[in-house]
Amino acid sequence: MTITRTVEGLKNGTVIDHIPAGQGLRILRLFKLAELGERVNVGFNLSSRHMGAKDLIKVENVELTEAQANELALFAPKATVNVIRDSEVVKKHKLAMPATIEGIFACPNSNCISHVEPVDSFFYVSEQTNDIKLKCKYCEKGFSKDIVTAVE
Structure with missing residues (x-):
């Protein structure tokens, strides 16, 4: 028996990918992403070719600004933060450590x-x-x- 795992696509919102495994829950708590009143999909210890294992956070109907995305660099400096509108990536934030x-x-x-x-x-x-x-x-x-x- 084969188990297929899928992560539902996002119509509008933000996807934070390539979070170092184990940092996803910390980012959820510190940045209060689960308290925004929107649906949040989270994956922990997902398989990654480049990282071995990674965490992933998807937040519906919330678009992180570049400044907000940069704050994530404290815990996930190589994360990718993509803003999604109508199921398309419309912005990719390149993370930089904030001052x-x-x-x-x-x-x-x-x-x-x-x-x-x-x-x-x-x-x-x-x-x-x-x-x-x-x-x-x-x-x-x-x-x-x-x-x-x-x-x-």
Whole structure:
């Protein structure tokens, strides 16, 4: 018996492909993609000739901007982000590491003013040897991208 697996095509929305295996759920949570009120299709550990295994996210009726797509580069620098309209790819975002990230992640420093003042979180992004560091604008502490959490 052969099992055929298919991933339904998207009429309108955004496809985020070539996410490193294991990062898809993190991207869903941090960027709150499942909270947009639209249908989301997710594939984990899908077979990939180039990557071995990959994750995939499709979000209906949501078009990520180039700036939003670039924020994904923190966790999936080689991901492809395609905007779909009428079942056709109309835009392919080429990801670039953003210089700053605003309003997405909470500062891990519990003493940071961003936890008590009505300000959006703001981090400066820098690439260091095999890691990406985020420096909070307010408390000026640096953190690995792996310890940040989504803003509540």
